[in-house]
Amino acid sequence: MTDINATARPRMMKLGLFLEGVGHHVAAWRDPGTDPRARQSLAHHIDIARTAERGKFDLLFMADTNATFGPDDIESWTRTLAASRLEPLTLLGALAAVTKRIGLVATATTTYYEPFHVARFFASLDQLSQGRAGWNLVTSLAAAEAFQFSRDAHAAHADRYARAREFVEVVRGLWDSWEDDAIVADKASGLYFDPEKLHLLNHKGEHFSVRGPLTTHRSPQGHPVLVHAGQSEDGRNLAAANAEVIFSVQQDKEQARAFCADIKARAAGYGRRPEHVLIMPGVMISVGRTRAEAEDKYARLQALIHPALGVKLLSSFIGFDVSPYPLDGPLPELPPSNSEHGRQKVIVDLARRENLTIRQLYQRVAGQRAHRTVIGTPAEVADALEDWFTAGAADGFNILPLTFPDGLNDLVDLVLPELRRRGLFRSEYEGRTLRENLGLPKPENRWAMRSETAAAAG
Secondary structure: OEOOOOOOOOOOOEEEEEOOOOOOOOOHHHOOOOOHHHHHOHHHHHHHHHHHHHOOOOEEEEOOOOOOOOOOOHHHHOOOHHHOOOOHHHHHHHHHOOOOOOEEEEEEEOOOOOHHHHHHHHHHHHHHOOOOEEEEEEOOOOHHHHHHOOOOOOOOHHHHHHHHHHHHHHHHHHHOOEOOOOEEEEOOOOEEEOHHHEOOOOEEOOOOEEOOOOOOOOEOOEOOEEEEOOOOHHHHHHHHHHOOEEEEOOOOHHHHHHHHHHHHHHHHHOOOOHHHOEEEEEEEEEEOOOHHHHHHHHHHHHOOOOHHHHHHHHHHHHOOOOOOOOOOOEOOOOOOOOOOHHHHHHHHHHHHHHOOEHHHHHHHHOOOOOOEEEEEOHHHHHHHHHHHHHOOOOOEEEEEEOOOOHHHHHHHHHHHHHHHHOOOOOOOOOOOOHHHHHOOOEOOOHHHHHHHHHHHHO
């Protein structure tokens, strides 16, 4: 890999903006300041993207799922906008045309897609955005996704990760199909590309047989940035071996520090430089000019969580139906989840540590999907982020505004200036590609490296 950092930069936070409808709080759509129908509007998302770029966020991040609820869950899901969503690559392709520097990261599953599809989708977005794309690799947590793809049941957790490991290998191989200088475009001779610099992958493995080549050129940043969010044992190993950005769910600073240390140690074990693995926990922020104002914003939305939805969301996060249990009783002992092992552990640890009832627990995790919540003035929010950042509990954060656009405007106008005043966040973008702005190296093309090695040996 080529390190793009000729001189050392002062360490600064990396900030992603988690793009989600009209706000991240599950009741955001009920807030008087939001328009629930804007979730389907391109103009709404353009406004968000431009505001985020004005704030110098590193990237826009879009989660995705191919199914939200099972056939018996429709009633509870009628109370949330999450039942429908735009396909993220289509939306980010449109946003690429109206932004210049901010990264564009979308989710695509390794469980139900094919490697060629994913490689081509993200290589195309990377070209159109001139090197600003990232792929959030997931193995699909919603069991109902199986029913969209001619399956009768969701694959087991270990099987999904076994497929994912080979899937990533194939995608990265396809991204190297074209060497950087393969395109000649010689009008006089009529030669468009050098055939010696286009390569077949010829992959044959347990799950996939893919010849290649990819039908999309190599981008200015080499590969799209690879993102992952797994926190289980399998997820940590997959992330440590491949991911360059890791979005995590963390509630406790010491546990977050241990997670960072563990991931970076595993990355070193795979022969990677730990500083090239950026860990960015999710944080929901409610900010006000006074603490009372910030607390009121959050409390207003908390009061709008319908109990049926709160119970359903909690059940989906922990992979266990708690609806038969008393709301004001404790969380029962749980079997291992087949969806999100890491998130289940975070929630169970929170419940046990603070002795929360089921009602108190869903009130703590449903609104923000179990992510940490920070409430206060701009200085108090900056204190909370700085504390984790300087303690080694995070390299940055994936920010979840309460609402769009008001919650995002509060962040850009109130919190980011305070972080800049402390020297913790950029005033201008460092480069044009997502890798340059994140401080990540550009991957060398494997075929070019082999040619150079052969030439040196010869």
